[in-house]
Amino acid sequence: MFGWTVFFLNLDLTKSKAIPEQYDEALALNFLGGRGFAAKILWDRIKQGTDPLSTENKIVFAAGPLTAIGLPNSGKLVVASKSPLTGGYGDGNIGSWAAVHLRKAGYDALIVEGKAEKPTYVHIKDKTVEFLDASDLWGLSSIEAEAQLRKTHGRLAGIVSIGQGGENQVKFATVVSQEGRSGGRPGMGAVMGSKKLKAIVIEGRTPIPLADPDGMKKLAAEGYGEVLSKPLYAFWKRQGTMSTVEWSQENSALPTRNYKEAVFEKAEDIGGFAMEKIKVSNRGCPQCNMTCGNVVKDSEGNNSELDYENVTMLGSNIGLGNLAQIASLNRLADEFGLDSISLGNVIGFALEASEKGLIKEKIGWADFEKIKQLINDVANRRGLGAVLAEGVRAAAKTVGNDSSDWAMHVKGLEVSAYDCHLAPGMALAYGTNSIGAHHKDAWVITWEIKVGRASYDPIKVDNLIETQLIRGGLFEALTVCRFPYNSLGFELEWYQRYLKAATGKDFSMEQLNLISERILTLIRAFWVREYGKNWGRILDVPPVRWFNEPLTEGASKGSKLDLGKYNSMLDAYYAKKGWDQMGVPKQSTMKRLGLSQEARQIEEYHNSS
Ligand code: SF4
Numbered sequence: 001m002f003g004w005t006v007f008f009l010n011l012d013l014t015k016s017k018a019i020p021e022q023y024d025e026a027l028a029l030n031f032l033g034g035r036g037f038a039a040k041i042l043w044d045r046i047k048q049g050t051d052p053l054s055t056e057n058k059i060v061f062a063a064g065p066l067t068a069i070g071l072p073n074s075g076k077l078v079v080a081s082k083s084p085l086t087g088g089y090g091d092g093n094i095g096s097w098a099a100v101h102l103r104k105a106g107y108d109a110l111i112v113e114g115k116a117e118k119p120t121y122v123h124i125k126d127k128t129v130e131f132l133d134a135s136d137l138w139g140l141s142s143i144e145a146e147a148q149l150r151k152t153h154g155r156l157a158g159i160v161s162i163g164q165g166g167e168n169q170v171k172f173a174t175v176v177s178q179e180g181r182s183g184g185r186p187g188m189g190a191v192m193g194s195k196k197l198k199a200i201v202i203e204g205r206t207p208i209p210l211a212d213p214d215g216m217k218k219l220a221a222e223g224y225g226e227v228l229s230k231p232l233y234a235f236w237k238r239q240g241t242m243s244t245v246e247w248s249q250e251n252s253a254l255p256t257r258n259y260k261e262a263v264f265e266k267a268e269d270i271g272g273f274a275m276e277k278i279k280v281s282n283r284g285c286p287q288c289n290m291t292c293g294n295v296v297k298d299s300e301g302n303n304s305e306l307d308y309e310n311v312t313m314l315g316s317n318i319g320l321g322n323l324a325q326i327a328s329l330n331r332l333a334d335e336f337g338l339d340s341i342s343l344g345n346v347i348g349f350a351l352e353a354s355e356k357g358l359i360k361e362k363i364g365w366a367d368f369e370k371i372k373q374l375i376n377d378v379a380n381r382r383g384l385g386a387v388l389a390e391g392v393r394a395a396a397k398t399v400g401n402d403s404s405d406w407a408m409h410v411k412g413l414e415v416s417a418y419d420c421h422l423a424p425g426m427a428l429a430y431g432t433n434s435i436g437a438h439h440k441d442a443w444v445i446t447w448e449i450k451v452g453r454a455s456y457d458p459i460k461v462d463n464l465i466e467t468q469l470i471r472g473g474l475f476e477a478l479t480v481c482r483f484p485y486n487s488l489g490f491e492l493e494w495y496q497r498y499l500k501a502a503t504g505k506d507f508s509m510e511q512l513n514l515i516s517e518r519i520l521t522l523i524r525a526f527w528v529r530e531y532g533k534n535w536g537r538i539l540d541v542p543p544v545r546w547f548n549e550p551l552t553e554g555a556s557k558g559s560k561l562d563l564g565k566y567n568s569m570l571d572a573y574y575a576k577k578g579w580d581q582m583g584v585p586k587q588s589t590m591k592r593l594g595l596s597q598e599a600r601q602i603e604e605y606h607n608s609s
Contacts, residue, residue, distance in 0.1 A: 002211035003065040003503030004028045008041075012130070013195050014055060014114030017123075018129035020107070020363035028108075029219035029505075030594060033064035035476035036519045037109050038091055040079035043522055043598060044462075045111070048529050050085035052187070052525055053169055053194040055115040061102065061160070061200070062110075066498050068103035069208050070220045072227050073481035075099050075286030079160070083186035085171040085193075085342075085391045086412035087413070088434050090186030093440075093479060095285020096177035098158030098202050105204030112197065123153065126206065134198035138167060141335035145199055153201050162189040163337030165379045169193045170389040172342035172414070176334060177492050180293060181304035185339040186413055186435050190351055211504030211520040222287055223494060230488040233290070234286040237282065240292030241308035241487075242272035248312070251449055252556035253419050255317040257365060258348035259408050259545060262419035263554035266321025272584075274323055290483060298327035299368075305334075305413060306330065309439075312417040313344025318351060319365030329375060336379035341438075343378065345414035346395060347371060349407055353399050359384060405544035410437035411527070418445050419452035420542060421551045422453055422559035425460035427490045428569050430541040432464070432474055432583075441472030443486065458564040462571045469474040473516020480588045490496050518593040521577075521585050528584050528602050535605060540570055 006028070010019040031040050038060040050056045059081040067075045083090025102110065105126050112122075116131070119138035123130045128329040137145045142163035158177075165173035166189030173189030174182040191196075210216050227233065235243070248254035249267035256264040268274065275294055283305055284291030291462050293305040304327035314329040315321065317334050342421035353359045361384050363370045377385025387398050392414050396407035408415040413436020420427035426445040430437040451459070474495065475482045484490035492509065501509050528535050542561075550560040574581060578589030582605070591601035 001025050001028065001503075002209050003499070004033070005103060005106050005108050005208065007107050008109045008111055009124070009129070010400060011110060011112045012114045013112065013116040013131070013197060016116075016131040018498050028065070028302060030515065031519060032110055032515055034062050034078040034093070034479035035080065035091060036515065037062040038078050039089065039519055039522045039526065041109065041111055042080060042082060042089065043526055048532070049350055050082055050439060051193060052082045053089070053440055055113070055195070057082050057191060058111055058113045058193070059188060059191045059195070060109055060111050060264065061098070062479070063099045063103050063108060064480050065478060065502055066480055066495070068100040069210060069216060069502060070287065071480075071498055072220070072223045073285070073288050073290065074479070075288060076479045076481060077102065078173050078476060078479055079184040079188045081129035081188055081191045082530065083127070083435070084169070084190050085187040088411060088436070088530055089523045090184070090188060090435050092174065092183030092185050092188060093476065094160065094175060094177050094183035095181045095288070095481070096158055096160055097156070097286050098177060098200065101202035101204040102156035103204065103208055104206050105202055106206055110200070112195065114195065116196040117472055119196050119198050121149070121201060122197070122253045123201045125203045137198045139164065139293060141232060142337045143335050143336055143344045146177070146179070149199060149201055153203065156203075158202040159199060161337075162192045162377070163335055165338040166190055166193040167198075168379065168381050170338060170378060170381070170391070171391045172339045172395075173337050173544065174339045176337045177302070180283065182334060182337065182339070183437060185342060186411050210502050212501045216501040219497060223498070226494070227484055227488065227490060230490065232488050236290060236292065236487060237512065238276060239272035240294050242275045242306060244308040245271040245311060246273070247446075248418070251444060251557075252422060252551065252554045255312055255417050255419050257319050258317060258352045258406060259415065259419050259543075260352070260406075260549070261553050262421055262551055263555060264321070267316065267532055269321045270315045270323050275306055275311075278323065282536050285481065288481065290481075290488075292483060296327050296405065297324070298331050299324040300328050301494070302328070302331050304328065304331040304334070309417045310340035310344070310368055313341050317344045317348045317417070318370070318371060318517040320368065321366065322368070325368045329371065331376050332372065336375070338379060339376070341416045342391065342414040343375065345408055346392050347374060349392050349395060349403070350374065350384060352406060353403060357522035358399050358403060394596065405548065408437075410541045410542055412538050414542065417562050420546050421561065422556045422564060424456050424561055425464060426562055427542045427546060427566065428573060429464055429468075430542050431570065432468075432573060434520060437542065440482070442467040443471070456562070456569050458569075458572050461569055461576060465573070465576055469513050469516040473519050474512050477515065477519060514593070518595065521590060521593055522595060522598060524579070524583070524585055525590070525598055525602050528605050532605070535582065535584070537581070540583050
């Protein structure tokens with residue numbers, strides 16, 4: 001078979017054993033790779049009810065069939081597991097040389113299980129696998145650990161690691177690579193920590209067998225050229241996603257003080273043009289010529305990589321308008337291996353709780369020193385930090401009063417950086433996203449604002465479903481970056497051409513959409529299976545604040561979501577997806593997608609099919 005290595009590598013940390021596994025070719029054709037492989041592996045190999053932080057949980061690192069063959073924007077891997085934060089399916093993608101080396105070592109995925117007796121890191125060099133002592137690395141930040149590992153294994157190795165947040169099983173700890181590329185928002189770093197796995201180092205040197213190697217070389221060069229030729233390319237290189245700060249401010253979508261407001265009085269100070277004044281360089285994922293990481297010097301003189309999400313969540317959402325200080329908080333998040341979105345969200349929650357006198361700690365908005373200390377306390381699970389380390393849903397249960405109404409999450413995953421008081425389509429995107437309230441699968445808000453943001457028109461449901469198939473299905477399964485398509489207008493046909501040269505197979509857009517639908521439906525089934533009798537459509541509804549508390553500032557003053565109309569959109573969404581009124585995929589839908597066996601396992605949760 002061309003394009004896929006057709007092998008997984010199973011790593012049993014309890015027994016220090018590595019077992020290669022040849023997988024069935026049908027798996028590749030039905031699930032492609034990345035998120036597709038991860039969802040199928042987790043469905044098949046984790047028992048319902050598994051404690052995410054137990055030895056029985058597994059963590060998967062999976063690349064796609066376009067990784068490691070020299071294509072633009074393809075140096076990514078998906079890290080996935082049952083989430084300790086949400087209790088459902090969790091994943092994230094990371095731009096890392098580990099993705100490239102994994103494939104060149106001859107594997108499409110690593111499946112890690114068990115728990116090491118002492119801190120361990122795994123070194124994979126082609127077909128040799130070693131389980132090595134990481135006692136000296138335990139307690140180091142992800143950045144320090146990676147630097148140490150580079151001294152031992154060389155600067156070209158692919159490395160993923162965790163910081164102290166992962167070691168201490170903070171529920172939103174991430175997996176980090178290359179000083180600032182991190183992924184796995186719903187606690188994938190905590191799962192690694194629970195297994196005493198500090199890092200994975202991979203060195204692979206074998207080229208991937210391709211159907212048309214010469215054609216692929218030409219195509220890759222053309223692909224890079226096409227990206228470069230896009231009119232928006234030059235500005236993207238200057239600011240990456242940072243220009244979204246100004247856009248969100250103009251359009252009342254900028255999370256401000258725990259999403260109470262959607263405009264921030266210091267937006268200009270933290271926007272793309274302000275960032276350009278302190279920018280020192282670009283950084284990016286492997287094999288990318290768009291390099292969107294904006295490296296700046298933080299207030300302590302360290303490098304920190306800024307983007308829209310981390311600047312907003314650690315800036316306007318906590319009332320902070322000083323970009324160098326925001327960069328310092330972001331650097332801390334990367335060092336500790338904490339998700340900067342969830343971190344900014346739980347801090348915003350804590351500051352509001354403090355303002356309302358619901359907790360004893362007195363911390364004001366934008367109080368940089370105290371917030372810095374709080375981040376340290378989260379990573380080390382001390383005092384209030386220990387409460388926040390459980391995520392905002394659990395923290396609200398501890399704080400009590402009405403705080404669940406303004407704990408900003410869906411299914412336990414903290415909302416990312418778009419306020420939805422006046423964006424019902426984006427609210428539905430958060431409500432129905434595969435891992436909880438994340439924007440990655442469907443960033444529909446810019447389109448929504450163009451077509452009429454206040455409306456609940458069914459066209460928004462259609463657009464959302466289409467976008468989720470492309471971004472949450474296709475791109476995540478291929479493990480390619482969404483930004484060329486999303487931000488520069490790089491056409492989808494390119495991926496069909498890439499697939500043809502890599503695998504020799506013609507994939508029509510209909511076939512690719514069907515694969516995406518299969519993956520997203522299986523993920524939904526995973527949630528239903530895990531939540532069991534606790535499953536309900538309320539889990540697809542965004543936070544109460546957006547429905548009950550209108551904005552009081554800016555051009556969208558007075559706006560809030562309408563729950564009845566939101567529910568009508570949700571009904572339409574379920575109907576179009578072939579799910580029942582509780583959001584459970586119908587048996588007929590699962591069978592149509594070739595998921596008959598999986599359908600039987602969730603049969604008891606249906607109420608209408
Ligand atoms: S555009 Fe940014 S996120 Fe995408 S591959 Fe390049 S550096 Fe990574």
